[in-house]
Amino acid sequence: MGESEGAMPINYYIVLALALFTIGIVGVLTRRNAIIVFMCIELMLNSVNLLLVAFSKMQPAKDAALTVAGTDGQLFVFFIMVVAAAEVSVGLAIIVMMYRNIHSVDINFLNRLKH
Amino acid sequence: MGITQILFWILTVAALFSAIMVISSKNPVHSVLWLVAAFFTISGHYILLNAQFLAIVNIIVYAGAIMVLFLFVIMLMNLNKSTEPLKNRWLQIVGIVSGGCLLLVLVAALKNTEVSKNMAEMGTGEAGLIKTLGRELFTTFVVPFEISSILFLSAMVGAVVIGKK
Amino acid sequence: MKIELILIPLLPLVGFLLNGLLRNYLSKGLVGIIGSGSILGSFILSVIVFMQIKAGNTAIVEYFNFIKAGSLHIPFAFQADQLTSIFLLIITGVGFLIHVYSTSYMHEEEPHHFARYFAYLNLFVFSMLLLVMGANFVIMFIGWEGVGLCSYLLIGYWFKNKDYTKAASKAFIMNRIGDLAFLIALFMLISKLGSVTFSEIFTTEALAKLSGFDITVITTLLFVGATGKSAQIPLYTWLPDAMAGPTPVSALIHAATMVTAGIYMIARSNLMYSMAPGTLNCIAIIGVATALLAASIALKQNDIKKVLAYSTVSQLGYMFLALGTGAYVAAVFHVMTHAFFKALLFLGSGSVIHAMGGEQDMRKMGGLSKYMKITNITFLLGCLAIAGIPGFSGFFSKDEILAGAFATSPVLYALGLIGALMTAFYMFRLYATTFKGRFRGTHEQEHHLHESPAAITIPLIVLAILSVIGGYIGIPEFLMHGAHSLKEFLQPVFAQSYAILPTHEVSHSTEWMLTGISSLLIIIMVVLAWTRFSKKPDIEDAKGFGKLLQDKWYVDEIYHSIIIKPLNAISAFFNNVFEKNIIDGIVNGVGRLVNYGGRQLRWLQSGQTGAYILMMVVSVLLVFVLQFFMRK
Incomplete structure (x- = not known):
């Protein structure tokens, strides 16, 4: 480990992912536009994806038996993307409907769970 | 400091900057574009980590499909003007402060963990190659894969039903 | 033996259930037959058991496990020994006569009330039988509570009269005070000895495990229980009020059951009491004090039943005096003779009241001997017996008690003798006022006067015969050597106590002298009362000291002002201040707090x-920070 070019300390990635995640949270907390909030959630999902990929590369790949080690983690990322795509389609449909009903995408108007 | 490290730092800075721009732009369209940029930087990180398949998929699905969907919605509803009323300033400050605290605490917690001493292999290994992933996906993970297609179907139906009302 | 023993209490229980459950369907005749018949059956079985015990077959029969908790084992068991068999005979025998008497006395009641009455009577007898047959304190306690309940039910039998129900409540509450002490004693026995079975705890070895202090406390608590049930100072006031019940009930309570429970319990625990001389002295003093107090009150009462009630309290005082001086046999002997003559007197007074159409005031009677021959003669015999005229049963038992008292302390003897003289005086005041002189009632009453029917007179005659001859089973040593058959019979029960108690032998010549003096004085009293009251009964209300006696030393009033009033005041305080401010405050405060919290x-x-x-x-932050500190 730590040899040569081909390695980065894992905690760099962790800190990067945490920073992206926190930026997403701050976005959710400070913005009122439902679409922006939604985008921040996507950002948070991506930070998690990045972290998963980084972790999947944590094992040394020199060992022949471990060439495919970390595949699981990357497939997990793949499935997260699948779910995110489905989520976005439904979520955007909801936002469109909300806009049609109340002519706004301000989440502060969504405080009653009815209409 | 080799080329990998230099690229890592460039990509990191770009990712953070575009992420911040996502939440600070007044215009939603700009936000979307900055988010696409952020996704591109993340895809760059994937390539650095030799996760080629994910890098491509990230660009196609996220930057290509999902973000275009966002853009469509914004354009269709004519939201590209910065019409958003300002949130309570105190609430904004509280949001930023608490987010900063969270980052601080998480990073501090990381300091004491064992995992932070490990290294991530860059540019090596076959795990991220399409061949390896494809074999795994269609053998071990074939059932979740098929189930995810049902998920897509239901999401599609749901979106159509909700959007038609 | 096993079958007979369980059947003795079971028959009255069956009678109770039949009469109680089917009271709306049974005719009066059938009710009377069931009620009396069940007691008669018990009596016959009691005689059989008595014969077997006389032949030397005492037994302890276990039926089933009643309570089994850890090391504590309480079986449902009956004990049949000499003491029990004597009480069985008294309870069922006198009880049967009272039942027969009741069929006639209560005949004017509605059929279902009549059945209710007999159901209660049977339950009463059942409880009393349980009390004397139980082989441990718990079974005894069931009977103990049972008689308390039944006395409440029977005293308040005419429940439409508020005063009567109050008298019933009074009896119940007074009993409860004693019962509490009894229960505490029971718990102490369980905690100290781990057993309540008589045969296990009443051995010298088992009791040696208790410290002297423990024994004194337990015996004192049991004695407090006995003062409640057997109407001793300070808990005696319920008994005179118990006159509210029908007269046969008074007879049953006073003669055969209930009040003898305390005597029985102490006689049963004689070994424990013999090991606590302090308690014995206390019992003797309370006994003689009760005897004197009640006798003095009886001197000035005008209600025929009240006189008899105070006389009962007084006689019970004698029994406790006997127990306190260690003369256990004398106490049991007096229980027996007292059962005969007191039942006779109560039933006789019932016959008189019946003839007078419910009138109980002696001042309105007089000269009844002309109209009621049998009642007159039997009542006179009863009076002679209770007064202690030589030859009658009361003479033997009372004399034995006084002799025992003299052996312990001449002072006790002197006080006891004064009480006996008062007894003779008030009994013949009662007799002379009621049966002699001229009739002082209204004309209708005079016209109505008649002798009672056979169902009333036959029990009177039987009891009169028993009152006369009942004493001859206990002829004292100095009159005839070895003729005290009761003493011999009860010897095994009290043998262990006699080994412990110091014996005070009184020489035969002293006893002759004591008996002579007391007999002479009693006869003088009888003559005095007879001559005075047959000519000029005191119709006027008493004045001065007599008024104090007539008003029963104001004991009820004293209790009222020192116990009931402060209790009421405290209750009112709690109701007005504690309840309203603190309890309500807490409840409302909780409500208000929740409301406020919810709004906030x-x-x-x-x-x-x-x-x-x-x-x-923020929560995630907190979790992390918390974990950070916890790890340190």
Whole structure:
């Protein structure tokens, strides 16, 4: 480990992912536009994806038996993307409907769970 | 400091900057574009980590499909003007402060963990190659894969039903 | 033996259930037959058991496990020994006569009330039988509570009269005070000895495990229980009020059951009491004090039943005097003779009241001997017996008690003798006022006067015969050597106590002298009362000291002002101050707090997504910080 070019300390990635995640949270907390909030959630999902990929590369790949080690983690990322795509389609449909009903995408108007 | 490290730092800075721009732009369209940029930087990180398949998929699905969907919605509803009323300033400050605290605490917690001493292999290994992933996906993970297609179907139906009302 | 023993209490229980459950369907005749028949059956079985015990077959029969908890084992068991068999005979024998008497006395009641009455009577006898047959304190306690309940039910039998129900409540509450002490004693026995079975705890070895202090406390508590049930100072006031019940009930309570429970319990625990001389002295003093107090009150009462009631209290005092001086046999002997003559007197007074159409005031009677021959003669025999005229049963038992008292302390003897003289005086005041002189009632009453029917007179005759001859089973040593058959019979029960108690032998010549003096004085008293009251009964209300006696030394009033009033005041205080301010305050305060808290917490549920997410973030922060500190 730590040899040569081909390695980065894992905690760099962790800190990067945490920073992206926190930026997403701050976005959710400070913005009122439902679409922006939604985008921040996507950002948070991506930070998690990045972290998963980084972790999947944590094992040394020199060992022949471990060439495919970390595949699981990357497939997990793949499935997260699948779910995110489905989520976005439904979520955007909801936002469109909300806009049609109340002519706004301000989440502060969504405080009653009815209409 | 080799080329990998230099690229890592460039990509990191770009990712953070575009992420911040996502939440600070007044215009939603700009936000979307900055988010696409952020996704591109993340895809760059994937390539650095030799996760080629994910890098491509990230660009196609996220930057290509999902973000275009966002853009469509914004354009269709004519939201590209910065019409958003300002949130309570105190609430904004509280949001930023608490987010900063969270980052601080998480990073501090990381300091004491064992995992932070490990290294991530860059540019090596076959795990991220399409061949390896494809074999795994269609053998071990074939059932979740098929189930995810049902998920897509239901999401599609749901979106159509909700959007038609 | 096993079958007979369980059947003895079971028959009255069956009678109770039949009469109680079918009271709306049975005719009066059938009710009387069931009620009396069940007691008669018990009596016959009691005689059989008595014969077997006389032949030397005492037994302890276990039927089933009643309570089994850890090391504590309480079986449902009956004990049949000499003491029990004597009480069985008294209870069922006298009880049967009272039942027969009741069929006639209560004949004017409605059929279902009549059945209710007999159901209660049977339950009463059942409880009393349980009390004397139980082989441990718990079974005894069931009977003990049972008689308390039945006395309440029977005293308040005419429940439409408020005063009567109050008298019933009074009896019940007074009994409860004693029962509490009894229960505490029971718990102490369980905790100290781990057993309540008589045969296990009443051995010298088992009791040696108790410290002297423990024995004194337990015996004192049991004695407090006995003062409640057997109407001793300070808990005697319920007994005179118990006259509210029908007269046969008074006879049953006073003669055969209930009040003898305390005597029985102490006689049963004689070994324990013999090991606590302090308690014995206390019992003797309370006994003689009760005897004197009640006798003095009886001197000035005008209600025929009240006189008899105070006489019962007084006689019970004698029994406790006997117990206190260690003369256990004398106490049991007096229980027996007292059962005969007191039942006779009560039933006789019932016959008189019946003839007078419910009138109980002696001042309105007089000269009844002309109209009621049998009642007159039997009542006179009863009076002679209770007064202690030589030859009658009361003479033997009372004399034995006084002799025992003299052996312990001449002072006790002197006080006891004064009480006996008062007894003779008030009994013949009662007799002379009621049966002699001229009739002082109304004309209708005079016209109505008649002798009672056979169902009333036959029990009177039987009891009169028993009152006369009942004493001859206990002829004292100095009159005839070895003729005290009761003493011999009861010898095994009290043998262990006699080994412990110091014996005071009184020489035969002293006893002759004592008996002579007491007999002479008693006869003088009888003559005095007879001559005075047959000519000029005191119709006027008494004045001065007599008024004090007539008003029963104002004991009820004293209790009222020193116990009931402060209790009421405390209750009122708690009701007005504690209840309203503190309890209500707490309850309302909780409600108000929840309301307030809810209103204050409502802003957390704003419906604003941002606020929720903020809270989530803050919570995550807190969790991390907390973990950070916990690890340190």
